[in-house]
Amino acid sequence: MKMKVFRRETFNAAHRLYNPNWTDEQNEATFGKCNNPNWHGHNYVIIAEVEGEINPDTGYVVDMKILKKIMQEEVCEIFDHKNLNLDVREMQNIIPTAENICVVAWNLIRNKLDTKLNLKIRLYETERNFVEYDGNV
Numbered sequence: 665m666k667m668k669v670f671r672r673e674t675f676n677a678a679h680r681l682y683n684p685n686w687t688d689e690q691n692e693a694t695f696g697k698c699n700n701p702n703w704h705g706h707n708y709v710i711i712a713e714v715e716g717e718i719n720p721d722t723g724y725v726v727d728m729k730i731l732k733k734i735m736q737e738e739v740c741e742i743f744d745h746k747n748l749n750l751d752v753r754e755m756q757n758i759i760p761t762a763e764n765i766c767v768v769a770w771n772l773i774r775n776k777l778d779t780k781l782n783l784k785i786r787l788y789e790t791e792r793n794f795v796e797y798d799g800n801v
Contacts, residue, residue: 667715667718668715668725669724669731671735673736674710675740675743676705677705677743677745677752679749680698680749681695681698682701683759706790708788708789709794710787711785712731712735712773713785714777715782717780734773737776738772739772754772762789766795766797769787771799783799783800784796784797784798
């Protein structure tokens with residue numbers, strides 16, 4: 665029997681959407697206020713959706729204490745109160761859009777999660793703007 669479980673964490677981070685291969689005018693036209701050279705920040709919400717079989721010995725799909733630890737160590741500690749453009753090695757050389765942050769977070773969590781489990785990540789950049797990545801497909 666397959667089941668989905670969810671864990672929610674938060675982190676705060678600053679970034680600038682900027683393509684170094686473009687002119688300032690192209691960046692401004694594409695990214696608008698998000699291209700502010702003095703950065704801007706968000707209070708991100710990240711939700712991990714883990715799907716798998718219920719373990720008959722524990723009744724768990726995944727031990728939520730373990731999932732919490734993975735998310736905090738692999739995402740929150742790396743991203744929280746950081747400038748994503750400057751401080752986060754995993755974000756170097758990519759534009760730190762919500763889409764790219766979500767993919768990076770998925771990879772970081774996926775590397776620590778049992779391979780029998782499917783993982784989907786939903787990332788809220790604002791209350792109204794969010795993305796979702798399922799690298800299993």
